[in-house]
Amino acid sequence: MRADAQRNYDRIVEAARMAFRERGYDTSLDQIAKDAGVGPGTLYRHFATRDDLIDAVMKAWVDHVEETADKALTHEGGPREVLLNWFEEYVRLISVHKGGPAKITGAMGDDASPIRTKCQVLQSAGGRVLDRLRDEDAVRDDVTPLQVARLVGGIATVADQSELDLVAVRPMLEVVADGLLK
Amino acid sequence: MRADAQRNYDRIVEAARMAFRERGYDTSLDQIAKDAGVGPGTLYRHFATRDDLIDAVMKAWVDHVEETADKALTHEGGPREVLLNWFEEYVRLISVHKGGPAKITGAMGDDASPIRTKCQVLQSAGGRVLDRLRDEDAVRDDVTPLQVARLVGGIATVADQSELDLVAVRPMLEVVADGLLK
DNA sequence: GACAATACGGAGACTGTCTCCGTTTAGCAA
DNA sequence: TTGCTAAACGGAGACAGTCTCCGTATTGTC
Numbered sequence: 117m118r119a120d121a122q123r124n125y126d127r128i129v130e131a132a133r134m135a136f137r138e139r140g141y142d143t144s145l146d147q148i149a150k151d152a153g154v155g156p157g158t159l160y161r162h163f164a165t166r167d168d169l170i171d172a173v174m175k176a177w178v179d180h181v182e183e184t185a186d187k188a189l190t191h192e193g194g195p196r197e198v199l200l201n202w203f204e205e206y207v208r209l210i211s212v213h214k215g216g217p218a219k220i221t222g223a224m225g226d227d228a229s230p231i232r233t234k235c236q237v238l239q240s241a242g243g244r245v246l247d248r249l250r251d252e253d254a255v256r257d258d259v260t261p262l263q264v265a266r267l268v269g270g271i272a273t274v275a276d277q278s279e280l281d282l283v284a285v286r287p288m289l290e291v292v293a294d295g296l297l298k
Numbered sequence: 299m300r301a302d303a304q305r306n307y308d309r310i311v312e313a314a315r316m317a318f319r320e321r322g323y324d325t326s327l328d329q330i331a332k333d334a335g336v337g338p339g340t341l342y343r344h345f346a347t348r349d350d351l352i353d354a355v356m357k358a359w360v361d362h363v364e365e366t367a368d369k370a371l372t373h374e375g376g377p378r379e380v381l382l383n384w385f386e387e388y389v390r391l392i393s394v395h396k397g398g399p400a401k402i403t404g405a406m407g408d409d410a411s412p413i414r415t416k417c418q419v420l421q422s423a424g425g426r427v428l429d430r431l432r433d434e435d436a437v438r439d440d441v442t443p444l445q446v447a448r449l450v451g452g453i454a455t456v457a458d459q460s461e462l463d464l465v466a467v468r469p470m471l472e473v474v475a476d477g478l479l480k
Numbered sequence: 481g482a483c484a485a486t487a488c489g490g491a492g493a494c495t496g497t498c499t500c501c502g503t504t505t506a507g508c509a510a
Numbered sequence: 511t512t513g514c515t516a517a518a519c520g521g522a523g524a525c526a527g528t529c530t531c532c533g534t535a536t537t538g539t540c
Contacts (some may be wrong), residue, residue: 118506121518144496155520160498218400222459259473266460267470270452277404278448288449291441295477300537303487326527337489342529 125162127152133173140214141170167230170219174234181209185241195254196293202245203289204282206265207272210238217276221269225262239265255296267292307344309334315355322396323352349412352401356416363391367423377436378475384427385471386464388447389454392420399458403451407444421447437478449474 117125131152135143145166149159163169188202210220223229224239243261250257268289275285299307313334317325327348331341345351370384392402405411406421425443432439450471457467 118517120506124519145498146496149520156498157500157520158518161518166497218455218459221456224456225460259469263470263473266456267453267473270456270470271449273400273455274403274406274448274452277400278407287441288445288452291445291449291477292473293477295473295475300486302536306488327529328527331489338529339489339531340487343487348528 121162124152124154124158128154128159128162128169129172129175132169136170136173136213141166141219142215145169165230167219171231171234174231177209177212178234178237181237181241184209185244188245189248195249195252196297198245199249199255199293199296200286200289202242203268203293204286206238206242206268207275207282207285207289210269210272211276214276217269217272221266221273224265224269235265242268254298256298259296264292264296303344306334306336306340310336310341310344310351311354314351318352318355318395323348323401324397327351347412349401353413353416356413359391359394360416360419363419363423366391367426370427371430377431377434378479380427381431381437381475381478382468382471384424385450385475386468388420388424388450389457389464389467389471392451392454393458396458399451399454403448403455406447406451417447424450436480438480441478446478 128148131148135148135151145159146156148169149156152159159169163172184205185202188198188205191198191201193201207217210217220231220235220238223231224235226232226235229235239261242265246255246261246264249255271285271288271292274280310330313330317330317333327341328338330351331338334341341351345354366387367384370380370387373380373383375383389399392399402413402417402420405413406417408414408417411417421443424447428437428443428446431437453467453470453474456462
């Protein structure tokens with residue numbers, strides 16, 4: 117990639133990161149281009165669709181997901197606490213941007229989605245937590261990581277749309293956790 | 299209301315009903331006006347916002363909700379079957395239009411929403427089912443009808459966005475049901 | 481039949497998406 | 511350094527959807 121192209125690419129991603137955080141995923145792309153100091157043509161050449169841009173913004177976020185899952189695995193307490201701790205972290209992770217929970221959970225399991233790699237990371241992170249609890253024979257084994265991701269993602273989506281805080285979300289996570297535990 | 303106003307009102311609602319069913323809630327309102335044979339000004343005078351139009355379209359649907367809840371209450375079988383039966387009906391009810399689950403569940407608990415009356419009907423219908431199960435001491439009593447509506451609505455939202463069928467939704471509803479039952 | 485209130489409807493302002501293509505620039509080779 | 515070419519830029523503008531304004535038309539009443 118040419119140096120000027122790389123520079124503009126980086127500027128656009130940075131402008132998008134700010135914009136998504138402050139104004140949500142449905143903010144104007146032309147405005148993001150303006151913020152980045154480039155023309156709309158340049159933005160659309162680098163990112164054919166809105167989702168491609170979202171995907172790029174999420175690159176750094178992936179490392180954070182892995183790290184958070186590791187932390188959840190070493191969490192002290194019984195299976196219920198471990199599970200609930202992961203659920204809360206999961207909700208926090210996918211809620212960094214307004215509209216994020218719906219976007220991510222909707223793409224979950226869709227191999228054609230531009231953000232599928234991000235979904236896979238999230239799913240495998242959750243899978244690791246689930247596997248550990250299965251080793252302890254603590255959770256039912258007829259449920260897949262994808263289903264769990266959708267259950268918790270659904271709660272996060274509702275919370276995002278209704279602007280609920282984690283305190284309001286907690287009881288709903290508890291219902292799902294109790295439904296999963298043996 | 300003047301006779302011509304009433305006629306146009308009805309035409310718009312009917313056109314919107316078709317459009318929402320076939321093309322989802324984000325379809326063009328100007329197009330709906332065109333389908334109804336009126337100008338956009340007429341549509342916007344009757345319905346200031348998209349939600350107001352959605353609300354009007356849902357008027358007939360409310361009776362159907364009541365009826366479905368009554369049927370769920372007389373459903374044969376144990377508490378788990380009654381609950382799951384209601385959950386499946388609930389998902390079906392709020393999924394009549396693409397985007398419906400998100401719209402309805404997002405408005406749940408929001409007193410300022412134009413479709414709040416519809417949400418209240420759904421909530422009280424669910425409340426009746428829950429009350430019956432509580433009489434049998436079958437469900438935990440630290441969970442509100444609103445929370446249950448959000449849990450099931452979250453699943454319906456994900457299913458709608460990921461285009462999952464009821465077969466795929468069922469296991470997730472089971473997790474929630476098991477988490478709610480004592 | 482006249483008149484006032486009510487309602488209509490479409491032109492057009494505005495915003496966002498996305499493309500096309502003339503212009504500019506980076507990077508390389510002589 | 512200069513010249514060249516492929517790569518990249520960027521903004522004008524086509525297109526679509528939202529929503530309003532206001533001149534025109536219709537309704538219902540006296």
